[in-house]
Amino acid sequence: MHLTARLKKRSPYGSTLAEAVRENLADTARELGEAVRDLRGYEYAVINDHALFPFKFANRLKPLERARLAAGASPTRRRMLLSHGPEPEEGLFPLDDEYTTEEYEDLHETFEALGASTKLVCLFFTTDPESGIHVIHWGDARLEPDRTFTWLYSEQLRVATQPLE
16 A cells, blocks of 8 residues: 555554554464453554563664664653553662652553553564565563663564555
8 A cells, every 4th residue: 555655654554564463463363352441533453461672663674673663652662662652671770769850750650551460562573565574573671761661571473475455
């Protein structure tokens, strides 16, 4: 569709694909009798207290270690990664409540719509309109302050060789 419309910018492709992946995961979860939770208008599959979080990290084939959250990423996306992802490593000193800001607290507050104990399973992929999906990885990714990710566990999934219908 992106190529048919002869769009030059890739952002519509990425947004449409991200929504299609989320919807497909939600539909599959329903078929399996698993939970689907609405978070600010977006449905996420939640299986055994693990929310599936699809994320396109590049428009070209790129190593997972180079994945980075865009500077303009939504606060919802940041909050999901920070509050439902793996815990950060211990810092040089503990951060007492009196030293945290309201913004910091908000970013680390879990979404009740997902469930306070729900953890994130990240599904990171690269894709472009001409080639389709290049690579998919899943695992536990911790968002770092510099917007990079530390992977506590990751595994590359096999990509279908032909389009799914």
